[in-house]
Amino acid sequence: MKVLIAGGGTGGHLFPGIALAEEVVTRHHKNEVVFVGTERGLEARVVPQAGFPLEFIRARGLKGKGLGQLLLGLLTLPLAFLESFRILQKHKPDVVVGVGGYASGPVVMAAWMLGIPTAVQEQNALPGMTNKILGKFVKVVFTAFEEARSFFPEGKVQLVGNPIRRKLMDNYLRSHVAHQHFSVLVFGGSLGAKGINQRVVEALDSLQDLKGQLSFVHQTGKNDLEMVRKGYADRGFQAEVVEFIDDMSDAYARSDLVVCRAGATTLAELTVCKKASILIPFPYATDDHQAVNARAMVEAGAALMFREAELTGQMLAEHIRLLKTEPARLKQMEKKAALLGRPEASKELADVCVDLMVKAYGPNGRERAAKAETPKPSRSK
Template identity: 75%
Template sequence: MKVLIAGGGTGGHLFPGIALAEEVVTRHPANEVVFVGTEKGLEARVVPKEGYPLELVKVQGLKGKGLIGLIKGLIALPLAFLASFRILSRHKPDVVVGVGGYASGPVVLAAWLMGIPTAIQEQNALPGLTNKILGRIVKVVFTAFEEARNYFPEAKVQMIGNPIRKKLMDNYLRSSSAHEKFSVLIFGGSLGARGLNNRVLEALDSLGDVKDQLDIVHQTGKLDLENVKKGYADKGFADVAQVVEFIDDMSSAYAKADLVICRAGATSLAELTVCKKASILVPFPHATDNHQEVNARALVDAGAAIMFRESELTGQKLAETLRGLMTDPAKLKQMAKKAGILGRPAAAKELADVCVDLTTQAWGPGGRDRGQKDVKKAPGSKA
């Protein structure tokens, strides 16, 4: 079976695709995965490092780009479609899965026009425009939140959760290791988050008396790295904080953390629940249709997280909340337990099972390449 995964741009779109790819290639040595993305997206750096081939198309967003950006985007679309047709003709995938991001639209649409089975994976509670459109033509829509179901044809929807990379899965069964200091993991997504970074630096002013009890790991994104490093140093926290642009080994970072402070992107929330982590969520206020706040509500309502709108959050509020959780281990443990109840560790397996079904329905048991003899579902799968 050959699966082509289209999309990316940010970790929220890309990492579920990586999780699906890991599941597909570990099932049978003949299985293959190809990614299609853009040169400016996170996939350009991550996918080759993960060992998967990556094809590039030139495409950009249309919404919220202004008149000039809209014109440039429209001009680029025909070329993106032509490039998509060429890539699909060359690789001849058995199934194409769009995971969101700029490349997803033209590639999935081209695959549909070529008669290749297609599916999309919607990570958020409120789907974006591209997936709303693609949802009308693809065979299956994978969702992670019940709220997303209303935006797609009911018969196509399969709510399986967001796939999680294998390197994070061992956290699902792992108990937090004992350590002397209170460990806090802070990140704003793969590209960072300036508003969140600034609130954290402001919070340090109210945490000086517990500084020696803290162990902080802070992913800032490229643009804020030096400013945040300086902020920690200026406030006397340099010795207790590891400040980095990007965390490659998120599994270890999650495993060590007692508390996570982050945005509310769908993939981040899926990782929090699988890794069973209590969290303070600060949704990105400019996310399309405010979907991050809608995402976060699912964890807040379950008692797994505390949420602040960025416009309402101050450094003092953040410090008070963090201090309260430091001194109430029972509450922290309960939040972590409730997060774990929401975890969907089998999402990647279930998604791959449906891809097998789509391949078999379209091409027969051997897929388009009759030399592939075994694309069976994972043992115990029900999808």
């Protein structure tokens, strides 16, 4: 089976695609996966590191853009479609799966026009514009939240959860690594989050009496790296401050509490890794979807949530202190998070991809279908 996965831009779109790809290639040595994204997206760095081939198209975002960027995106769209057709003809995938992001739209639509089985994977409770449109055409829509079902045609939706990368699945059986201090993991997505970075540094002033009992692992993104490093150093806290965490599996395993955004992929990781969390939704997320995602965690008792505009450093410090000093409450939040975990999501997505291929081409995929369509040479009379 050959699967083409289109989309990316951010970790929230890309990492579920990586998880699906890992599941597909480990099932059979002849299975293949190729990604399609943009040169500006996170996929340009992460996909080659993960060992998968990557093709680029020149797609751009349309929603929420200024007039100049909107016009540029519209002008680029026909070129993105032409590039998508070229890539599909080159790789001849059995199934195409869109995971959201700029590249997803043109590639999935081009695949649909060519009669290739298609699906989309929606990570959030409130679907993005691209997936809402694609959902009308594709054969299957994979969702992670029940709330997303109403946005897609009846009968197409399969609620399977968000796929988790294979390395992070280690945490489903091994959720903790022994460590000396109460460890807080802080991150704001693949690009960092200034609001979270600032609140955490401010919180340190109200945690001085716990300085010898706390340690931090903090992903800042590029812009705030030195500011955050200085903040910890000036206040005497033990902290590992980095621009980007490559080994999130290890970071989760070493943490007692996570302070982060509420992107759907992040929440899926928290539940599979069984982590208590303080969620600070991205305030400018489309349709405020991160807050909707976070409420599901809060209502289940797995997390606390605070709006960035209302949160102060002192408030954040109070709740870090609360969860450190009440281990029973922390443990209960971990149990609630684990109940929401969907460790089989990658497997279920891959199973459906196989079904789509078999229904379209038979058990041997497009190779068999192509042979059947090849005209036999005529016999000379």
